[in-house]
Amino acid sequence: MNLNSLALFAAALFVAAVAPGPGVLALVARVTTEGLRPVLPFLLALWVGELIWLVAAVSGLSALALAFHDIFVVLKWLGVAYLCFLAWRMWTCSVGERAELPRGKSGLANFLAGFALTLSNPKVMVFYVALLPSLVDVRGMTPLGLGKLALTALLAIMTAHLAWAFTAAWARQWLRTSHARRLANRISATAMGGAAAAIATR
Helix, strand or coil, rough: CCHHHHHHHHHHHHHHHHCCHHHHHHHHHHHHHCCCCHHHHHHHHHHHHHHHHHHHHHHHHHHHHHCCCHHHHHHHHHHHHHHHHHHHHHHHHCCCCCCCCCCCCCCHHHHHHHHHHHHHHHHHHHHHHHHHHCCCCCCCCHHHHHHHHHHHHHHHHHHHHHHHHHHHHHCCCCCHHHHHHHHHHHHCCCCCCCHHHHHCCC
């Protein structure tokens, strides 16, 4: 796996992770109401869940990619369409929308809530199942390549999530305004549309 593929994967994953989806909205909602420290187990669960999706996708797709190339072309365009849909939703969604998540008083409860959210998040599913094959070559994936991919994914996800968490902790009052939520949605929609265009031209 070359550096260009890893860089493209990291950039696409960062854009997907930083975009206000269910995970980010739940993270921001928790930090703005509870502070940063109680949310750390929730953050850890988001990262573990993402890595599970990555390993599962590579393990299953590496064998299928050899025999079903045309299917992966279709999946690529479905993924592009989904990114465009997400961009449209972000641009047009109501600024009053909130992410609801079961609240837990213990670190374990927070971890389980984040883990369940990541494993059931359709945005995460579509990224790894539909978009991963168009970003990296999964056909000849080695254990070393998977390790590099997992480390790259973890760094991209951690950067995106920690940026949201620290921003929410620093500006808890500001992030509650409708203007701030609208601006964040518009910026993320533009970035998501750019990611869709980049993948479509590969």
